[in-house]
Amino acid sequence: MNIRTLFSRLQHKDLSRLEARLDSAFRPVGPRPEFVKRLRFELLPPARRHLLGIAAGGWQVVMLTAAGLVSVALLLHNGLRMAAAVLGALGLLRHARKSNAAQSAVPMKTVRQ
Amino acid sequence: MASEINDDDAIGRAAQGDRESFGLLYDRYVERIYNYIYYRTGNHHDAEDLTARVFTRAMKHITSYQDRGVPFSAWLYRIAHNLVANWHRDNSRRQELPLEDGYGLTGEVEMPEARLMRSEEQRALLQVIYGLPEDRQQLLILKFVEHLSNAEIGKIMGRTEGAVKSLYHRTLLSLRDEIEIRNEEQRKTNGR
Numbered sequence: 615m616n617i618r619t620l621f622s623r624l625q626h627k628d629l630s631r632l633e634a635r636l637d638s639a640f641r642p643v644g645p646r647p648e649f650v651k652r653l654r655f656e657l658l659p660p661a662r663r664h665l666l667g668i669a670a671g672g673w674q675v676v677m678l679t680a681a682g683l684v685s686v687a688l689l690l691h692n693g694l695r696m697a698a699a700v701l702g703a704l705g706l707l708r709h710a711r712k713s714n715a716a717q718s719a720v721p722m723k724t725v726r727q
Numbered sequence: 728m729a730s731e732i733n734d735d736d737a738i739g740r741a742a743q744g745d746r747e748s749f750g751l752l753y754d755r756y757v758e759r760i761y762n763y764i765y766y767r768t769g770n771h772h773d774a775e776d777l778t779a780r781v782f783t784r785a786m787k788h789i790t791s792y793q794d795r796g797v798p799f800s801a802w803l804y805r806i807a808h809n810l811v812a813n814w815h816r817d818n819s820r821r822q823e824l825p826l827e828d829g830y831g832l833t834g835e836v837e838m839p840e841a842r843l844m845r846s847e848e849q850r851a852l853l854q855v856i857y858g859l860p861e862d863r864q865q866l867l868i869l870k871f872v873e874h875l876s877n878a879e880i881g882k883i884m885g886r887t888e889g890a891v892k893s894l895y896h897r898t899l900l901s902l903r904d905e906i907e908i909r910n911e912e913q914r915k916t917n918g919r
Contacts, residue, residue, distance in 0.1 A: 629899045632906075639849045639856075640871035645761040649775050653757070656779075657786055658750050 734799045741789050749786055756800060757782070759873055760807050766868045767811045769857070777814060781807045801883040808865060815861075855905050863898040866891065 732740075732751060740748035760781055765774040784806055792802065856867060862884065869875045869883060877891040884891065 628903060632899055632903050635848075635852055636867060636871050639852045640766065640868065642758070642762045642872055643765055643771075644758055645775065645778065646771070649778075650757055653779050653782065654750060654753060657753065657782055658746050 735794070738789070738792060738794070738799055742792055744790075749789060752785075752799065753782055756803055759800065760803055762872050763804065763868055764807055764811060766872060767807075767864065768814065769853075773814065777807070777810050780810055784810075797882050798879070801879075804869070804883045808861075812861060851909070852906070855902060855909060858905065859898065859902070863894065863901075866894055866898060870895065 732748070734752065734755075737748040737751050741752060757778065761774055761778045764777045764781070765771065768774055768777065781803060785803060792799075856864060859867075865884065866880060869880045875883070877895070878888045880886075881888045881891045886894070
């Protein structure tokens with residue numbers, strides 16, 4: 615065996631031992647489960663519809679939407695009726711004032727005997 | 728089942744805005760990225776912070792991700808590598824040696840003295856490793872923590888398989904020499 619081969623073998627043995635030490639030194643440590651979970655939540659927060667407990671596209675959404683529209687229609691209807699009532703009352707009041715004023719302006723006929 | 732979706736499909740869906748697909752990728756790679764960053768920084772606090780930044784950045788840029796024949800993990804490792812490099816530059820401090828008890832030890836029952844000796848040896852070795860250039864540290868971590876092949880490491884580092892093999896051999900030689908120098912210094916110090 616020549617010197618070069620011997621040196622090569624010794625070097626190979628040396629490096630193999632070093633690799634074994636490296637393998638021992640570098641063990642996976644892994645992140646904390648709480649960290650993994652929290653980061654996932656921050657990156658991918660659950661959608662709001664899930665927080666409300668309503669499934670997307672479900673019949674509950676349709677019902678809620680319909681109820682909302684009906685409520686708005688009823689509110690508008692009542693509002694208009696109220697406005698009409700107020701206007702009517704104001705109109706009557708004005709008519710009454712005019713009538714009173716007209717009666718006051720006509721002079722009383724005196725009966726001459 | 729989510730586990731049946733391969734990376735390419737998950738990436739395609741995530742790029743279209745499917746958040747659950749990105750979540751799948753996150754679940755697959757978070758530990759690997761964390762381990763890599765942990766050994767590059769030496770402590771859990773910074774490892775958590777930088778891991779979060781890696782995935783935040785990945786999620787932000789997933790829509791522009793292009794498959795260039797490089798695995799998705801390689802893309803994540805590159806993001807991690809750049810963030811760690813910036814961290815080193817901004818902090819201008821040496822990597823810390825992990826201080827947690829039981830670091831790197833197996834589950835075998837050992838005598839406390841033997842355990843302490845092994846732990847000290849590991850610390851000494853890591854101290855030498857942290858003195859190496861960044862690319863050599865990266866190579867060692869990918870090889871010994873993630874157990875990646877030279878070809879896979881080459882894709883991550885942007886080098887050929889042959890170049891990685893050559894770099895690895897040179898790294899081992901310089902590591903061996905450095906350890907011998909430190910051992911010699913230690914012997915001289917103890918001999919005084």
